[in-house]
Amino acid sequence: MKRRFSVKSSLDVYPPSEDTWFLTEFLVNFLSRFKVNTKQKRVICEIGVGSGYIIIYLSLNFSHLRFYGTDISPIALSLSKENFRDWIPTGNYYLCCSPYLNCFNPQKFFPDIIYFNPPYVSTSYEEYNQTNSVITKSWAGGPSGVIPISLYLDELTRFEFKLAFFLTSSLNENNIVLTREEFNIKEVAKKKIESEQLIIYQVTPRV
Numbered sequence: 001m002k003r004r005f006s007v008k009s010s011l012d013v014y015p016p017s018e019d020t021w022f023l024t025e026f027l028v029n030f031l032s033r034f035k036v037n038t039k040q041k042r043v044i045c046e047i048g049v050g051s052g053y054i055i056i057y058l059s060l061n062f063s064h065l066r067f068y069g070t071d072i073s074p075i076a077l078s079l080s081k082e083n084f085r086d087w088i089p090t091g092n093y094y095l096c097c098s099p100y101l102n103c104f105n106p107q108k109f110f111p112d113i114i115y116f117n118p119p120y121v122s123t124s125y126e127e128y129n130q131t132n133s134v135i136t137k138s139w140a141g142g143p144s145g146v147i148p149i150s151l152y153l154d155e156l157t158r159f160e161f162k163l164a165f166f167l168t169s170s171l172n173e174n175n176i177v178l179t180r181e182e183f184n185i186k187e188v189a190k191k192k193i194e195s196e197q198l199i200i201y202q203v204t205p206r207v
Contacts (some may be wrong), residue, residue, distance in 0.1 A: 005057075007086075008051070008079060008086075012079045013050055013051055015050075016050075017115055019167055022167070022189075022191050022200070023115065023200060026192075042066065043068060044067050044115075046067070046069045047070055047115070047150070048119075049076065049080045050080065055069055055080075055088075056084065056087040058061075059087070059092060063092065066092060066093075067092060070103060071097060100160070106159050106160070111161050112161070114159075115164065115166070116165070116167040117170070118148040118166060119137065120167065125142060128147060146173060149205060155179060163204060168195040182205070183206055184204045185202070186202055187201055
């Protein structure tokens with residue numbers, strides 16, 4: 001994995017942190033083994049691009065892939081576009097401002113891989129539902145810590161995809177989402193950070 005680098009930041013956008021770097025490292029290792037048909041670009045989609053760090057890192061390592069990204073925050077989209085202009089001059093990406101995958105048509109969009117570093121910090125409902133703080137919405141996961149992950153899985157049911165991933169904390173009530181009948185969900189990576197463990201789960205459609 002290449003060295004970390006700096007991207008432009010904003011007080012209203014979640015900055016690259018330990019969870020960002022952990023998910024990035026996992027995806028780099030995974031994509032290094034992912035079989036690619038060079039005649040057709042694989043489609044990789046990130047939910048909640050934030051500053052754009054992960055897509056930039058992946059694009060620098062896997063130029064043969066086609067990247068899509070969404071974010072509910074116009075501020076985050078503006079920042080990520082600015083960072084993309086600095087780091088991805090080829091323009092090999094598409095961004096849209098929307099929650100989850102709402103801006104894509106399930107009849108036309110067939111991503112190979114979808115990943116999500118969600119707001120996963122356990123918070124009160126009041127914090128989770130705050131509408132006057134953009135940055136709070138980037139980390140607040142509600143009392144269980146997994147409300148955004150549950151909504152993400154709801155969204156995945158509308159799309160045809162090969163693999164999806166999400167990150168969560170060992171401090172959360174993860175069984176709420178791990179028992180979803182529509183998917184096979186398994187742990188694929190774990191990293192201890194202070195008093196918690198960050199966990200990455202792989203999601204595949206149940207056939």
